[in-house]
Amino acid sequence: MPDREAILTLASVIEGMKPEFTALSDQIWDFAELKFDEYRSSKLLAATLEENGFHVRRGIAGMETAFIGEYGSGRPVIAFLGEFDALAGMSQIADVAEARPIAADESGHGCGHNLLGVGSLLAAIALARHLQEKGLPGTVRYYGCPGEEGGSGKTFMVRAGAFDDVDAALTWHPAPFNGVRSTNNLAVLEYYYQFKGLAAHAANSAHLGRSALDAVELMNVGVNFLREHMPPDCRVHYAITDTGGRAANVVQARAEALYLIRAPEMPQAMALAERVEKVARGAAMMTETEVEVVFDTASTNLLPNLTLEGAMHENMVTLGPVPFDEADIDFAQKIQNTFTEEAIKSSIRLYQIKGDVFSNQAIDGSTPLHLGLRDFEGQSHFRAGSTDVGDVSWVVPTAQCWTPAWAIGTNPHTWQVVAQGKSRAAHKAMVHAAKTLAATGLSLLTSPDLLARAKAEWRDKTKGRAYVCPIPAAVKPGKAHARG
Numbered sequence: 299m300p301d302r303e304a305i306l307t308l309a310s311v312i313e314g315m316k317p318e319f320t321a322l323s324d325q326i327w328d329f330a331e332l333k334f335d336e337y338r339s340s341k342l343l344a345a346t347l348e349e350n351g352f353h354v355r356r357g358i359a360g361m362e363t364a365f366i367g368e369y370g371s372g373r374p375v376i377a378f379l380g381e382f383d384a385l386a387g388m389s390q391i392a393d394v395a396e397a398r399p400i401a402a403d404e405s406g407h408g409c410g411h412n413l414l415g416v417g418s419l420l421a422a423i424a425l426a427r428h429l430q431e432k433g434l435p436g437t438v439r440y441y442g443c444p445g446e447e448g449g450s451g452k453t454f455m456v457r458a459g460a461f462d463d464v465d466a467a468l469t470w471h472p473a474p475f476n477g478v479r480s481t482n483n484l485a486v487l488e489y490y491y492q493f494k495g496l497a498a499h500a501a502n503s504a505h506l507g508r509s510a511l512d513a514v515e516l517m518n519v520g521v522n523f524l525r526e527h528m529p530p531d532c533r534v535h536y537a538i539t540d541t542g543g544r545a546a547n548v549v550q551a552r553a554e555a556l557y558l559i560r561a562p563e564m565p566q567a568m569a570l571a572e573r574v575e576k577v578a579r580g581a582a583m584m585t586e587t588e589v590e591v592v593f594d595t596a597s598t599n600l601l602p603n604l605t606l607e608g609a610m611h612e613n614m615v616t617l618g619p620v621p622f623d624e625a626d627i628d629f630a631q632k633i634q635n636t637f638t639e640e641a642i643k644s645s646i647r648l649y650q651i652k653g654d655v656f657s658n659q660a661i662d663g664s665t666p667l668h669l670g671l672r673d674f675e676g677q678s679h680f681r682a683g684s685t686d687v688g689d690v691s692w693v694v695p696t697a698q699c700w701t702p703a704w705a706i707g708t709n710p711h712t713w714q715v716v717a718q719g720k721s722r723a724a725h726k727a728m729v730h731a732a733k734t735l736a737a738t739g740l741s742l743l744t745s746p747d748l749l750a751r752a753k754a755e756w757r758d759k760t761k762g763r764a765y766v767c768p769i770p771a772a773v774k775p776g777k778a779h780a781r782g
Contacts, residue, residue, distance in 0.1 A: 305616050308740060309733040312424045319732075320725040322346065323416040327392070327719045330384040330405040333445035334776040336363045339382040340442055343419055347440055350423045351430075359458035361775045363444040364451060366460065368437060369426035374465035374749055375437040376739045377694070378422040379687065381446045382415035384408070390716035395632035397713045406716040409447065410472030413703055413719065417470060417728040421735035428740065436743045439464070443686075445775065448488070450595040452686035454775050456693055457767045465749060466606060466742050467696040469687060470731040472703035472715075472724065475649045476620060477672030478611040479679065479700060480602040484533065484560040485567040486684035487768060488594040491517060491578045492540075495587040497551035507549025511542050513585040514553040520577035521557070532570055533560040533682060556594070560684060564598045564766050596768035600688040601759055602678045605752040606697035606738070611674035613737040619656050620702060620730045622667050626723040630666035630705035633714050642707035649700070650679050661706075667723060668702040692765035695752040699734050703727035 326339045340363040344354045347367035358364040388406030389399040400406075407413075422440040429436060441460070445451035455461065493514055498507030521534055528534070535558045542550025559574055561567035575591055582589040634642070649672070651661040657670035690696050703724040708714050718724050742749050 302616055304740065305613060305737045308424060308428055308736050309617055311427065312420060312729060312733050312736060315420060315424065316725070316729050319416050319420045320728070323412050323725070323728060324720050326382055326412040326415065327407050330407055332386055332405055333383045333447050333449035333451070334361060334363060336382050336444050339415070340365060340444065343380065343382065343415060343442055346419060347423070351426065352440065358460055359454040359775065361444055361451060361454060363442070364455060365442040367422070367440040367442070370429050370435070370437045372435045372437060374742060375439060375463055376742055377439045377441055377461065377464045377467040378418040378735060378739070379441050379443055379452070379467060379469035379690065380415035380418040381411040381443050383411055383445055383447050383449070385447055385711060388711070388713065388716050390713040392717060392720040393629070394717055395629070395636060407719045408711045408713070408715050410703055410715055410719060410724070411446065413472050413724055413728040414470065415442070417731040418735060420729070420732035421739065424732065425736045425739045429743070434743060438739065446686055448595060449776060450597050450686045450769065451775065453597055453689040453767065453769055456689045457769060461690055461693050464694045466752060467690050467694050468735045468738055469696070469698045470735060471698060471700055472727060473649060473700035474645055474702055474704045474706045474708050475651055475668045475672055475700055476670065476702045476730070477614060477700060478607045478674050478697070479649060479672065480604060480607050480677065481600060481681040482562065482602060482678045483600045483681045483688065484531070484562060484684050485564040485597065485599040485688065485768070486558055486560045487567050487571050487596045488556065488558050489571065490539070490554055490556050490592040490594055492554045492590045492592055493552065493582060493587050494590070495549065495551045495585065498549040500547045500549050504549060508586045509549050510553035510587050511550040513581045513587045513589065514538060514555050516581035516584055517555060517578050520581060521574060524573060524577060528570055528573070529561065529566065531562050531680065532566065534558070534570070534574065560682070562599060564768055568768070593770060593773060597684050597686040598688040598692055598765070598768060600685065601691040601696070601756070603691070603695045603697050603752055603755055604676060604678070605748070605755045606695055608674065608676065609741050609748055610697050610699050610734060610738045613741065614671055614699065614734050615655060617730065617733050617737065619670050620726050622669060622723055622726065626721070626726070627667055629721060630723060633705040633718060634666040634707050636714060637707040641709065645707045645709060648681070666705045668706060689767070692760065695756040697738070699731065701727040701731040701734070
């Protein structure tokens with residue numbers, strides 16, 4: 299492990315780079331590009347890598363906005379994961395504590411990926427400079443990963459072998475809290491169920507029609523009954539994405555539902571998807587319609603690495619808390635005032651804060667920003683969300699941290715996230731994440747024993763549980779594929 303002086307020196311270098319990279323994050327917030335359309339964002343990030351001596355390869359895994367920047371040579375190979383896609387319908391003016399879109403129905407960074415992508419970029423560039431200055435061996439890579447929001451960009455990169463020679467992968471995510479939280483989250487599969495029926499006049503000749511909308515409704519009822527008979531940690535969600543039209547006096551000849559099927563591990567999700575498909579086909583039989591099952595996307599459950607997470611936590615202890623000031627706290631309070639008490643408590647439960655390393659701050663929402671560092675329990679917790687970081691974790695030891703870019707009570711995919719995306723507090727949290735990632739990368743580059751232990755844990759956890767890519771070979775990024 300690097301000594302305290304080396305970590306703090308690296309952190310000081312990153313602090314000096316802060317103005318350039320906060321401006322970069324703000325630019326990507328302005329772009330707010332959706333999955334697989336992040337052309338300006340990816341170009342800007344890749345160009346910044348090239349300006350800092352990285353060799354950049356574009357178009358990874360057939361995705362125009364995916365790229366890899368590499369610096370150095372030899373082993374170990376340390377990967378930093380970056381995301382930069384926004385969310386549809388999340389337009390919001392920055393730095394105001396009320397819902398106020400810039401433009402109706404426009405996109406916005408409702409999950410903080412403008413911060414995520416640039417924070418990882420800053421870590422990679424700072425660590426590369428350190429390697430050059432100290433003459434250390436090793437390779438630093440930045441992975442520009444598009445389409446995390448419903449696109450599974452990293453899954454396609456894993457399938458293409460982009461991580462095959464990587465020794466460890468590091469990432470982070472904006473959050474209301476500071477620290478490492480080891481999680482077991484859910485694998486997810488997404489399918490469209492497209493029903494085709496026969497149109498008819500609903501009054502004069504309804505007997506001649508076959509309602510696709512009836513089939514969708516029957517499918518939803520069937521899946522509701524299925525929920526009682528599936529494992530308790532599984533989740534099934536749906537949206538009716540096409541009702542077949544707005545005329546009530548027409549038997550709808552088409553209708554469509556999108557289902558997300560989640561389970562603790564991918565084989566369980568795949569088995570549950572087969573049961574959901576049986577319900578869909580049963581609904582089609584009952585209504586004498588046809589159904590086409592169309593694969594959309596998928597991500598594998600996250601495989602935590604306690605060895606790497608422990609090292610990351612120790613580096614966060616060395617770095618200390620995020621240096622928030624009264625202005626940061628004041629704006630966070632204004633944001634927090636928009637939440638219900640239930641929302642604040644839900645946020646605290648989600649991140650499972652049970653203690654703090656640096657302060658006696660009561661983690662109850664009474665202070666709007668997390669001013670300390672959550673304890674690292676040395677064990678994993680269940681979390682019901684999903685991420686394509688999971689696919690990376692099955693092929694290489696992976697760890698991630700969270701830093702407090704948002705007021706306590708903030709939930710992802712809300713206007714409050716977008717409103718805080720350019721704030722001074724968010725910038726400080728992003729830079730703190732960069733320091734943590736760079737320090738952990740340095741730990742791996744200078745401590746062969748740490749890397750060996752992380753790999754041993756990964757091998758032990760994957761033993762007998764080979765990674766199964768959930769995306770069929772014929773499926774291309776951003777393209778749905780008929781399953782039959």
